[in-house]
Amino acid sequence: MAEQLHIVLVPHTHWDREWYQTFQQFRLRLVKAVDALLNVLEEDQDFRYFMLDGQTIVIDDYLEARPEQAERLKRLIRSGRILVGPWYIQPDEFLVSGESLIRNLQRGISQAEELGGLMRVGYVPDTFGHIAQLPQILRGVGIDNAVFWRGVGEEIKGSEFYWEAPDGSQVFVVYLADPQGYSNARQMPLNPEEFVSRVKLQVANLLPRATDDVLLFMNGSDHLEVQEGLPATIAQANALLQHVDIQQERKQSSANGHYHSLYVEIGTLPQYIERVRSQNRHWQVWQGELRSSQFAPLLPGVLSSRIWIKQQNERCEQLLERWVEPMTTFMSALNLSYPEGLVRLAWQYLLQNHPHDSICGCSIDQVHRENSVRFAQCQQICEGLLAQTLPQIAARVDTQPPIPVKHPADAPVPIVVFHPAPATPGEAVQTTVQLPGSLNHAMLLDEKRRCMPFRVVNRSREVLGTMPVAREMLASMVALSGLQDPDHLLQMTQSIITSTLGETPGIDEKQEISHIYIENVTVSPLHHEPHIPHPGVIFIEIMIAPKGRVQINRADLRAAAQQVLDLLRREDIHTLELKLVAQARETISFVAQDLPSYGYKTYWLYPRGCDASQKVHSVSSFLGTGHNSIENEHYQVAVDATNGTLTVTDKRTGAVFRGLNRFIDGGDIGDLYTYCPPEHDMLIGEPLEAPRIEVIESGPVRAALRISSRWALPTSCTANRRERSARTAVCTIVSDVALTAGMRRVDIHTRIENKVKDHRLRVLFPVPYRPEAVMAESTFQVCQRPISLPEPVNVSTWIEYPVATFPQKRFVDLSTSQFGLAILNQGLPECEVLPSGFGVEEGGTAVAITLLRCVDWLSRGDLPNRQGHAGPMEHTPEAQCPGFYEFDYALVPHAGAWDGEEALVLREAQTFTTRLATRAVIEEIHEGRFPSREAFVTVEPAALVVSAVKRWLRGKGIVVRLYNPFASAVHATVHLRFSFWKVSRANLLEECQEVVATAQGGEEAGSSGEMRAGEQRVTLEFKGGEIITLVCEE
DSSP: OOSEEEEEEEEBOBOOSSSSSOHHHHHHHHHHHHHHHHHHHHHOTTOOOEEOTTBTHHHHHHHHHOGGGHHHHHHHHHTTSEEOOSBSSOBOSSSSOHHHHHHHHHHHHHHHHHHTOOOOOEEETTOSSBOTTHHHHHHHTTOOEEEEOTBOOTTSOSSEEEEEOTTSOEEEEEEOOSTTGGGTTTTOOSSHHHHHHHHHHHHHHHGGGOOSSEEEEEEOOBTOOOOTTHHHHHHHHHHHTSSOOHHHHTTSOBTTBOOSEEEEEEOOHHHHHHHHHTTOOOOOEEESOBOBOSSSOOOGGGGTBTHHHHHHHHHHHHIIIIIIHHHHHHHHHTTOOOOHHHHHHHHHHHHTTOBHHHHTTOSOHHHHHHHHHHHHHHHHHHHHHHHHHHHHHHTTBOOOOSSOOSSGGGOOEEEEEEEOSSOEEEEEEEEEEEOSSOOTTOEEEOTTOEEOOEEEEEEEOOEEEEEEEEHHHHHHHHHHHTOOSHHHHHHHHHHHHHHHHTTOTTOOSOEEEEEEEETTSOSSOOSSOOOOOOTTEEEEEEEEEETTSSOOOHHHHHHHHHHHHHHTTOTTOOEEEEEEEEOOEEEEEEEEEEEOTTEEEEEEEETTOOOTTSOOEEOOOOEEEOSSEEEESSEEEEEOTTTOOEEEEETTTOOEEEEETEEEEEEOOOOSSOOOOOTBOOOBOSOSSOOEEEEEEESSSEEEEEEEEEEEEESSBOTTSSBBOSOEEEEEEEEEEEEETTOSOEEEEEEEEEOOOSEEEEEEEEESSOOSEEEEEETTEEEEEOSSOOOOTTGGGOSBOOOSOEEOSSEEEEEOSSEEEEEEESSOOEEEEESSSTTOOTTOEEEEEEEEEEOOBSOOSOOTTBSSOSSOOOBOGGGGOOEEEEEEEEEEEEESSTTHHHHHHHHHHHHHTTTSSOEEEEOOOOOOSBOSEEESEEEESTTSEEEEEEEOTTSSEEEEEEEOOSSSOEEEEEEESSOOSEEEEEOTTOOEEEEEEETTOOOOSSOOEEEETTEEEEEEEEOTTOEEEEEEEO
């Protein structure tokens, strides 16, 4: 029997950086709170500890306003009295990428260590549920514990347990089991007797789940200041707690029996954890996510609140993780400068949008306007860095063409296509080239002399300037200069152009006249509509091109110049309207075949084709279009003329999927935290009328249909919030459905005009079978999701009614052993599996993905599916999401389970979400250090996922991070294009732990790699679900 129950009271504040007030408004309170904290800790040595919410950004925010207080603050941190870190910001775990979580911890831990003290506790007190891989992430940064409130259900019996990640990594968890979570001892009474009463009340709440003779009191809450005078009150209260009425307290028993007294002391989370763990009890072990709403609100509606935030975040994460970091890293490997400060700044702007109240979209409107600015700043830095980086890499690529040409004017234009994703058989690319004349006879070749299909999307000419010139004045100038023949006139014109363009921004190359067009009497046909006749005015167009890049017909130019001389003698002409234009710009799209993994490939556009004697291989492809259908080698897509839904046939398996891309709209009387349908909901699943269907592309690159429909949707819910309004407004939904030649993916781009309120719009994808498994990508894993959610027996006692919606990353898949359908998405994190209902045939199943969820209150206290408020009742009209929205998703029918066909689903998901997968750089022909095609990083088997390619934080080198999405172990080989003197396995802080390859090829501490000149090969054994970080030292 325990003699004494020990209570560790942890003073703290939970600091939502922005929420129901803006960042700057909360910062005013933060400055006041930290000022008070410094004074209290310096004046009261018995107030031994205070925790600053486990996030270092509050230090940045405070010191930016109070730089003169830096030394006082750091002194208290170094002495261990103020605990900081390990996070930079307190994140949501499901709505940001795994890399974002790692960078968050890297930055927070680094800052805390620089300040002189790091709290090694995985403190995530208010996050809306927890990902299954958090234990592995925490262990990867040297943290073996976690403390949190939300997500735990009755399956977990105690307030302490072990939590195991898919790879077997474990952390010791302290579950804040009190209904008040991290606020269970907020604002304790300073009167000793009242303090004792409050302690006994909290003890009664905590004892049923207690696993030891120590309890945790969290003395703080949202934006609360330090509670001055607390140590003195505790000292007096402890005297009153020395003797407890045993008969009375026996009703409140812990797992260790009864107690005779209570003792309270100010402490820290590390102290509490150490004390509890020292008992070495057999704690329960939990595996998997923690997303229960039984004892604390999970608030799952945040997955779809203000969907534009999720889309912008996904776009920025893809730019940083897939584009900027790999490409700037490859550039630095070429001994070029690495833009470390700018990459770090882009991450900073992005991470500052990852606090749970920000990324979740559950704050006031002004907060999210400021989120949009941060996303824009991140994106601007990323796009600017890519504009600088990709040409620098391309400049070192050997772009000499596979087929030589005799005349410079016939020289091809090299197009270097970058691809920071797994190797793929092909992907559609769009780029702009500058060429004279048309591309009617052009050919696009790769290094194997294979001819790629391409299409001219747009043709435009840049007008550099116009100038009207009086005929008599120009005739006088010609007469005075003695320029009486066309050659002299051309020389004079060329001289004027050269002098003028020398001061023109954007014109870097020497230009020469390539064509002259004269209205009505052209030597060469005009490529634009003829001008409306203007009496007495002649229009002359002079086209220029980079010198030596265009084959010029001198005879045509001389004839045109002679015509100008003749026009100068005509009395019926008073003005010559001169226009100077650059050569035509052609935007082309083409299928970039055989793209390498994390690298590039060069293609050559021959403007006049190739010599017939040269052997060129045609690429076989098939695209077909009908009135309501399109098809390629793999799939056929037909549109239902009555409702616009799709029927997709997989030619390989014979599987037919009907009713795809059906839109379902229902009411929502909830708030930004929780979806709640009205009592008498009305679902709209058919358009107002038959849609308009049109073919918008018919090859040779893509075949595409446009489906335009109008939907009569209720304008809002009624005033009593029990049903949807009888009044409707017409909203337009337009879906472009496309197949690319040779590709195993049906791409869908949907545009929606939202004119109504209080509703949830989803897109439905039914399958004609019950899947053996529904698999969805999550953070660093692919996990199984339930087909249906049985209602708990005691659901009436739950804090929040459980929901069937769940988070996803890049795809969700419904499969049998014979075939399946994967639905990919860009920035659409909420989905649900429907075993029945609207649009689902008997015996079938469907996936619903949320596109819009529109409400106008931050929190409401009257929802039938949640107890009480989740935040302040602030009006948020912009959360109704009025206006135009665009969404990208795709379908991948396949054979067998999601992980079959050489990881087709994973490959297509990564390619699809890498923002069109490719960027092209137009380059000149030159020799280069690198071949025309190169893969910087290649992984075998292809199913392993490359999570990061970046510069090493701790020295000169490259970091490659990979993970195994499968539950079973995998033997892997990683091929690196560059040679390194040492390759090591490292933790997530990039601290090297085990050498796996050396430049000498020798064995060191478990080495399993070999080195070849210019290439490194490393073999690895992955446990199921394991994340591995490699550090490649230069």
